[in-house]
Amino acid sequence: MRLKLSLLAFLLTVTPAFSGETVGIQKISVVSPERDRSLAVTVWYPSTGGGEDMIAGENRIFEGSPALRNGSIRQGRFPLVLLSHGSGSRVEGMAWIATQLAAAGFIVAGPNHPGTTSGDSTPAATPKI
Numbered sequence: 001m002r003l004k005l006s007l008l009a010f011l012l013t014v015t016p017a018f019s020g021e022t023v024g025i026q027k028i029s030v031v032s033p034e035r036d037r038s039l040a041v042t043v044w045y046p047s048t049g050g051g052e053d054m055i056a057g058e059n060r061i062f063e064g065s066p067a068l069r070n071g072s073i074r075q076g077r078f079p080l081v082l083l084s085h086g087s088g089s090r091v092e093g094m095a096w097i098a099t100q101l102a103a104a105g106f107i108v109a110g111p112n113h114p115g116t117t118s119g120d121s122t123p124a125a126t127p128k129i
Helices: 002-013 091-103
Strands: 023-030 039-049 052-056 065-069 080-082 107-111
Touching: 023 091, 039 065, 039 091, 052 091, 065 091, 091 107
Parallel strands: 023 065, 080 107
Antiparallel strands: 023 039, 039 107, 052 065
């Protein structure tokens, strides 16, 4: 809990280098020889434009966030944030925070967890996350 509060305080007090910048989004597939299937990962990142306008993560619960599907990646070095949606959800539902982080100059990678993503969730797989 202390780590979460520290991270939140850090994010709220740091002046983002690219605040309000355009956000790109891409879906990638990560192959692992140890798994019987690929891991679906969504990546949000600072973008220079291009790509296709979209609203990321809009659903009955969350308001969507503007992004550019396959937008050009801004040149530079950016810190990486790994984002977990938790058990029984989907990474798309985390777009509200992922787009804000990317606009502030972070790369955000969020996987959908096999066996614990909505529509692919089993009680036996939940402890394996």
